[in-house]
Amino acid sequence: MNFQTIQFSIRDGIATVVMNRPDVMNALNSQMRAEITQALTDLGRDVRCVVLTGSGRAFCSGQDLTDAAAVLDIQATLRDEYEPMLRAITDCPVPVIAAVNGIAAGAGANLALVADVVIAAESAAFIEAFTRIGLIPDAGGTWFIPRLVGHARAMGMMLFADAIPAKQAEDWGLIWKALPDAEFAEGVATAARKLASGPTGAYRKIRTLVSASMDNDLEDQLKLEARLQGEAGKSADFSEGVQAFLQKRPARFTGR
CATH class of the missing domain: 1.10.12 (Lyase 2-enoyl-coa Hydratase; Chain  A, domain 2)
Known part of the structure; x- marks a missing residue:
C-alpha cells in the first residue's frame, strides 16, 4: 500500500498506523481519512493488533480547517469520510490501541477514544475543541464520552472545551492509562505485544x-x-x- 499522509508498517503481528502530517499537527484531511480507513480495512491475517498514533508533537489536532471541500459540507464529510474511518476501527477484527503521543483535539480526540484501548503520554491532553469554532462535538464524541465519564463530565468537556490532561483523563476513566513520557513508547510496545500474542x-x-x-x-x-x-x-x-x-x-x- 502506497500512502501519502500516514506511515504504515507491520512487524511481529503488530500493524502500526502513524498519522504523518506533523507540520499541521496531523490534522485530518480527506486523504488522511481515506488512508486510515484503507489501512485498517485491508489488514492481512497475520495482523493481531493495531497501534494508531501520530508523528511529531501531536496525536491529531482534528479536522483540517483548510480542507475547503470537507468544511463546505460538514454533514456529508461526516457521513462519507468520518463514519467509514470510525467504523474501520470499531469493526477491526483485532484490538486497536490509540497511542496518544501529544495533543488530541476535536475529531482527533474522538478518533482516539473510539479505539479499544487508549494509552497516552502524560504530556498529552484531550480537548473537545468544537465550541471554540461554533460547532458541536462529532466523530462519535457525543456517544463515547458520556459512556466513559458520565453526563456531568461529558457536558463540561464539551461546553467549556478545556484541555483535559492525560493523567486527569486516566483518573476520570476517559482513557486506560497515562504514562510518563520517558516510558510511553515502551509501554505502548509492551501492550501491543501482549495483545498480539493473545486470543x-x-x-x-x-x-x-x-x-x-x-x-x-x-x-x-x-x-x-x-x-x-x-x-x-x-x-x-x-x-x-x-x-x-x-x-x-x-x-x-x-x-x-
Missing part, C-alpha cells in the same frame, strides 16, 4: 459484549454472554489455553 477471537467477543451491554438489559446480556462463550469454548485458543494451564507453561495462542 484474538476472544478479544473480538469482548468488544461485542461490552458494546452490547450499553443497550442490553441483564437478561439479554446473559444470553449473549452464553452464546459467545459457547463459541469461544470451541476455539483452538481455548484448547491451547487449558493445555498451557495444566502444563504450567505460557499459552501459545493463534487467534483461532
Whole structure:
C-alpha cells in the first residue's frame, strides 16, 4: 500500500498506523481519512493488533480547517469520510490501541477514544475543541464520552472545551492509562505485544459484549454472554489455553 499522509508498517503481528502530517499537527484531511480507513480495512491475517498514533508533537489536532471541500459540507464529510474511518476501527477484527503521543483535539480526540484501548503520554491532553469554532462535538464524541465519564463530565468537556490532561483523563476513566513520557513508547510496545500474542477471537467477543451491554438489559446480556462463550469454548485458543494451564507453561495462542 502506497500512502501519502500516514506511515504504515507491520512487524511481529503488530500493524502500526502513524498519522504523518506533523507540520499541521496531523490534522485530518480527506486523504488522511481515506488512508486510515484503507489501512485498517485491508489488514492481512497475520495482523493481531493495531497501534494508531501520530508523528511529531501531536496525536491529531482534528479536522483540517483548510480542507475547503470537507468544511463546505460538514454533514456529508461526516457521513462519507468520518463514519467509514470510525467504523474501520470499531469493526477491526483485532484490538486497536490509540497511542496518544501529544495533543488530541476535536475529531482527533474522538478518533482516539473510539479505539479499544487508549494509552497516552502524560504530556498529552484531550480537548473537545468544537465550541471554540461554533460547532458541536462529532466523530462519535457525543456517544463515547458520556459512556466513559458520565453526563456531568461529558457536558463540561464539551461546553467549556478545556484541555483535559492525560493523567486527569486516566483518573476520570476517559482513557486506560497515562504514562510518563520517558516510558510511553515502551509501554505502548509492551501492550501491543501482549495483545498480539493473545486470543484474538476472544478479544473480538469482548468488544461485542461490552458494546452490547450499553443497550442490553441483564437478561439479554446473559444470553449473549452464553452464546459467545459457547463459541469461544470451541476455539483452538481455548484448547491451547487449558493445555498451557495444566502444563504450567505460557499459552501459545493463534487467534483461532
